[in-house]
Amino acid sequence: MYSQTPSSLNALPVATARATIADVAREAGVSKATVSRFLNHRETLLTKDIATRVELAIAALSYSPSPMAQALKRGRSRLIGLVVADVTNPFSVAVLRGAEKACQESGYLLMLFNLGNDSRRESDAIAALSAYQVDGFILNTLGRDAKAAAQAALHGKPVVLVDRRHQGMQADFVSLDNAGAVRLVASHLVEGGYRELLFISEPIKNISSREEREAAFRSFISESAPSAPGLQGRTFENTVNDTQALDKALRDLRLRAGKRLAAVVSSNAVMTLRVVAAMARLGWQFGVDVGFVGFDDTEWSPYIGPGLSTIVQPTDELGRIAAGCLIERLKGAALPPRQILLSGRLVVRGSSVHNVA
Amino acid sequence: MYSQTPSSLNALPVATARATIADVAREAGVSKATVSRFLNHRETLLTKDIATRVELAIAALSYSPSPMAQALKRGRSRLIGLVVADVTNPFSVAVLRGAEKACQESGYLLMLFNLGNDSRRESDAIAALSAYQVDGFILNTLGRDAKAAAQAALHGKPVVLVDRRHQGMQADFVSLDNAGAVRLVASHLVEGGYRELLFISEPIKNISSREEREAAFRSFISESAPSAPGLQGRTFENTVNDTQALDKALRDLRLRAGKRLAAVVSSNAVMTLRVVAAMARLGWQFGVDVGFVGFDDTEWSPYIGPGLSTIVQPTDELGRIAAGCLIERLKGAALPPRQILLSGRLVVRGSSVHNVA
DNA sequence: TTGTAAGCGTTATCAA
DNA sequence: TTGATAACGCTTACAA
Numbered sequence A, B: 001m002y003s004q005t006p007s008s009l010n011a012l013p014v015a016t017a018r019a020t021i022a023d024v025a026r027e028a029g030v031s032k033a034t035v036s037r038f039l040n041h042r043e044t045l046l047t048k049d050i051a052t053r054v055e056l057a058i059a060a061l062s063y064s065p066s067p068m069a070q071a072l073k074r075g076r077s078r079l080i081g082l083v084v085a086d087v088t089n090p091f092s093v094a095v096l097r098g099a100e101k102a103c104q105e106s107g108y109l110l111m112l113f114n115l116g117n118d119s120r121r122e123s124d125a126i127a128a129l130s131a132y133q134v135d136g137f138i139l140n141t142l143g144r145d146a147k148a149a150a151q152a153a154l155h156g157k158p159v160v161l162v163d164r165r166h167q168g169m170q171a172d173f174v175s176l177d178n179a180g181a182v183r184l185v186a187s188h189l190v191e192g193g194y195r196e197l198l199f200i201s202e203p204i205k206n207i208s209s210r211e212e213r214e215a216a217f218r219s220f221i222s223e224s225a226p227s228a229p230g231l232q233g234r235t236f237e238n239t240v241n242d243t244q245a246l247d248k249a250l251r252d253l254r255l256r257a258g259k260r261l262a263a264v265v266s267s268n269a270v271m272t273l274r275v276v277a278a279m280a281r282l283g284w285q286f287g288v289d290v291g292f293v294g295f296d297d298t299e300w301s302p303y304i305g306p307g308l309s310t311i312v313q314p315t316d317e318l319g320r321i322a323a324g325c326l327i328e329r330l331k332g333a334a335l336p337p338r339q340i341l342l343s344g345r346l347v348v349r350g351s352s353v354h355n356v357a
Numbered sequence C: 001t002t003g004t005a006a007g008c009g010t011t012a013t014c015a016a
Numbered sequence D: 001t002t003g004a005t006a007a008c009g010c011t012t013a014c015a016a
Helices: A006-010 A021-028 A032-040 A048-061 A067-074 A090-105 A119-131 A146-154 A178-191 A208-224 A243-257 A269-282 A315-330 B006-010 B021-028 B032-040 B048-061 B067-074 B090-105 B121-131 B146-154 B178-191 B208-224 B243-257 B269-282 B315-330
Strands: A079-084 A109-114 A136-140 A159-162 A172-176 A194-201 A232-237 A261-266 A291-295 A309-312 A339-342 A345-347 B079-084 B109-114 B136-140 B159-162 B172-176 B194-201 B232-237 B261-266 B291-295 B309-312 B339-342 B345-347
Touching (some): A067 B067, A090 A109, A090 A136, A172 A315, A178 A194, A178 A345, A194 A208, A261 A269, B090 B315, B159 B315, B178 B194, B178 B291, B194 B208
Parallel strands (some): B261 B291
Antiparallel strands (some): A309 A345, B309 B345
């Protein structure tokens, strides 16, 4: 504070242009080519004497090469394009976080494009990112417009899909083991005595993760019915503002259940919040009136009612691995498309433990 | 589905290089300069005949100019660097969302750098982004390392600060009106009969928004003491894992309050969650044992206990305006540094309405 | 009104 | 081992 006199505040140094490779060459008394060699093939092909001269010049001018120029020349940018369906969704953000970390560690920078759940922008996103010569894509998109995603591949850039598959696309795919997680949830509820289950999802519309979860739920019910007498299960798709339908679905659930215990399985955090709101409207309590398990653990899950039981997705891992896969390919690995499924973890809290009180 | 035969899946077209301006020129039978003119000064300086020929060629080759090459030549990249303190913080994400939207609308792309609350990376972030020739910066950073931020200015790039000021930096600043919001919160509590208040913040360490909120709280207490008999207020800084200190602070609060009503003001969403956890540990209820208002509204606020009263920050606006300010300057506006403060809105829920039950 | 050519900051190919 | 020089894809004097 003391050292910051008013004059030092105003007299900001005039914008001083970045040093270029030519400046360094001049300073060191060598050619640009030599500087470039120092940068890229330091150990080989260089006299010690010259190397140190270049090194000094670089330090003196605090030079660092322009990634833009490098990109233009090399055709590679050390940029990774990340397209997310919706930055508002905590899942997307968590993945973003993991991916960003992995990229930073490998010296890549992330260019972000948010779709805001507008699937029409999907091809815009890929086009824009592609124009900036991103070296590869991480896509957590809507999955409707397979063609758009394919474009990326057409430009020969590697792609990693997170959470949502694209039909007919040859790409690495990183995701939660949805089927396994559903089994975890459903068998926990059945063991806890719940017999009338309702799986609630956002509109499924071809989104692979939603399809997989719903399908796994259906299979579980039909497979388990023999060994769990009285077990029934249904699925329900709820659109964003249709609170009436949601309330009705919950009431119907209890009606169907009769004396049996009823439970809800929510397919993601967004849906969970809607169910929480519905429960408040109905004046029902988790664990008393209905059991509950939701996909996606959030920081607030423990504090809603008796605590919400959830499936924890390894989101950070998902992001890291997605970025890792991509970077591996960028380093030249020519592997066949991989599918990496990570297991979810069930966290049991009060909402899925029946409580008569 | 039917049209996707196995062969069409495998026989992906070979990576076909992007068309360049030279390709277009050849196709149209004109010079590169002409194509460039069509791109940049379409209306002026061009014969109708030639213009259409170029237009056709562009369409035929589905050409779009390389932003990298343009950036290299022009020195401008249509890229905006966004540095956030912590992508995990819902506030940062919300701002990010607003900024991203505004950028997209103006044809800018966002390069993201997350500090993960590690202040040492602040200068790395700015250096990395700056190397990619971003045209400007949106900074929501830790505010410790004023020099790092200043570097950005030194390269002559405009900067917008969000939520956190940097000492001695000439830059636009966009933020919540912290003082006003604190007054809103505190007077609401006092009017509700609360007389022993505790302001709980994450460690303040020079972070301007935290300082401002705490200072405003202190002034409010001393200004209002005369007109509100028995009014007392303290402030408390809680570090991330120190649950013991937090629990003690809450117990002491009620001890001090005696028969008077006690209330907590939490300085952001992260802190709110810790208070929620502490209340659970203590077995206390919001609105009964202590009153509560927290900064930052979250989707889950309504569903914790009787609902948490909160200050809603216009986060989307903050992001939009930040990006807007920047883009305005990028268009050439040479204004003095502006300070834009947006008002918060108080949402009253059960936690700040005393309930004897 | 259009074309030629130089240059943005790199890297890579050739000679020396 | 080092240095010219051409190219990457674009814009912009300057000429025509």
